[in-house]
Amino acid sequence: ADLAILSNGLKYPSFDSSYFEKKAKVWQRKYARRRHLAKLLALQDSNKKVLCPRSLESFANWQKAQNSKARYQAKIANQRRDYLHKLTTHLVKQYDVIAIEDLKTKNLQ
Template identity: 90%
Template sequence: TGKQVGIDVGVADLAILSNGLKYPSFNSSYFEKKAKVWQRKYARRRHLAKFLVLQNKNKRVLCPRSLESFTNWQKAQKSKAKYQAKAANQRRDYLHKLTTHLVKQYDVIAIEDLKTKNLQKIII
């Protein structure tokens, strides 16, 4: 193509090209919200299951339950993992499509190696 471009990786936008084109950060808010909800449910159910296991242990029950015997906790764990994986897959897909588009459009691509963490430090 004979085209050249420089990419500025930003904090607000994912990438800003030297020709002024902006690529916004990816927003997978639906699945991230669902994952956050299931994370809370998972933590609550795990805490309750651990409490009941300790209670059985302290009462010296003949047949104490193990942590793996609580199915609600396991269901919450699977749902949480499913939504986290979906959000991660969508994010990865967005990045793959963006980079493929850039590679097909431009021959030479220059990317800044500026560390954004250094920009956020306060100099005294």
């Protein structure tokens, strides 16, 4: 559950971005719904043999949802990267020797 546990017992928790993950999930749903509707309308235009059929890129709501979804996902990635950079920088400045071990609790029993 923790990201890192030091030999002196100090624990560093995993990164928590639940607020922005919820927002990204909401926008993912909106994006999927709007993309589906835009595809249906574009298909209707092509089936009705409209003189100027709309393409998928001509729907503004779909593009707005795509941008919002991408913005939240990028924000989560940037925050996670920042957290890891700050943590590793702190550890490197604080300690002389760092040894990394990947323990599985099943093997310890």
